[in-house]
Amino acid sequence: MTVVTHPESDVRARQGGTLLSVEHLCKQFPAKSGLVKAVDDVSFTIRRGTIVGLVGESGSGKTTVGRCLLRLIEPSGGRAVFDGVDLFALSERQMRTCRRRLQIVFQDPYSSLNPRLRVEDIISEALDTHGLARGAARRERIAELLTRVGLNPEHARRYPHEFSGGQRQRIGIARALAVEPEFIVADEPVSALDVSVQAQILNLIQDLQQAHGLTMLFIAHDLSVVECLCDEVVVMYLGRVMERGPSRRVYANPRHPYTRALLSTSPVPDPRARRERVVLRGDIPSPLDPPSGCVFRTRCPHAIGACAQVVPPAEAVGPDHVVACIRQAELAA
DSSP: OOOOOOOHHHHHHHOOSEEEEEEEEEEEEEETTEEEEEEEEEEEEEETTOEEEEEOSTTSSHHHHHHHHTTSSOOSEEEEEETTEEGGGSOHHHHHHHGGGEEEEOSOTTTSSOTTSOHHHHHHHHHHHTTOOOHHHHHHHHHHHHHHTTOOGGGGGSOGGGSOHHHHHHHHHHHHHTTOOSEEEEESTTTTSOHHHHHHHHHHHHHHHHHHTOEEEEEESOHHHHHHHOSEEEEEETTEEEEEEEHHHHHHSOOSHHHHHHHHTSOOSSTTOOOOOOOOOSOOOOTTSOOSSSTTTTTOTTOOGGGGTSOOOOEEEETTEEEOOTTHHHHHO
16 A cells, blocks of 8 residues: 655644644443443644544544544543633534534445435535535535545435445545535544555545645554554553654654554565564453553553553653653663
8 A cells, every 4th residue: 555645844834833632531431330431531632734643453442532522422521622612611502613613534434424315415414504505606616525535526416325435435525624624533534445445545635634734633543554644643542542742753763562562563665674573462451341550561561560550651751752651761771
């Protein structure tokens, strides 16, 4: 899979101040045995015009974070300050007005598009909701959006079942762009697609972000995708942040054992290069019964007795680079 990368200077030139600040986000779900902590004390920031990658295995809480930020599900605690406004403190009516600035691209292009609606109606739902375009202006806007994502304006009259998976995801992206949002959550937008199609969608996302200065949270489990696309990366495991920092710094010098394990499974473009494979024991624990102390300790090859006693705090190891591991300094040495 080949993804076109743009010069870092182009990305940095579009960066501004902080657009979204997530502070101590928590989400609990009720269960028969009590409460399940799907997200526990997650914090990170996203600067204007940048893409932040949120990565981790299935069950890490990545999608829950994204949906909490958009209030598609209600958070249990914390703050999400978007352009100076705490999204979690808004009423339903206030949030409805704010939604024009916040959009999402869903993971599955097969289930996220209403099969009973034509493409033009799928894309125009948000336009109609916010009263942004009517009549000829509406049709012109839909044609423009389809062209922007690499489809033909004539496709507006078709139904979702007439398109491939990659084309459906392009429709989903056009729908997200319809109201000209400032922030987009892309929830594993290529994981359900063939590898041959994934690079096309990633290049499209990158081109759109560059052209329009979009700010994005890109959720993925493939670290190779995040490396090519994202300015910063947040690594999650069982609802908690293990490591976060600028992508190049994290990839060049991963400080958390979990990050190292994830990176060891990513393919290396150079066939002559060698990367030590880190094999994790067992499966990710159930959030119904998480391990004490560090939630990663039951699979960590470097765990010691103290790892079960204390939840590791986020410790700065470089500019904007933090790690939650009590042994990180020792392991780095």
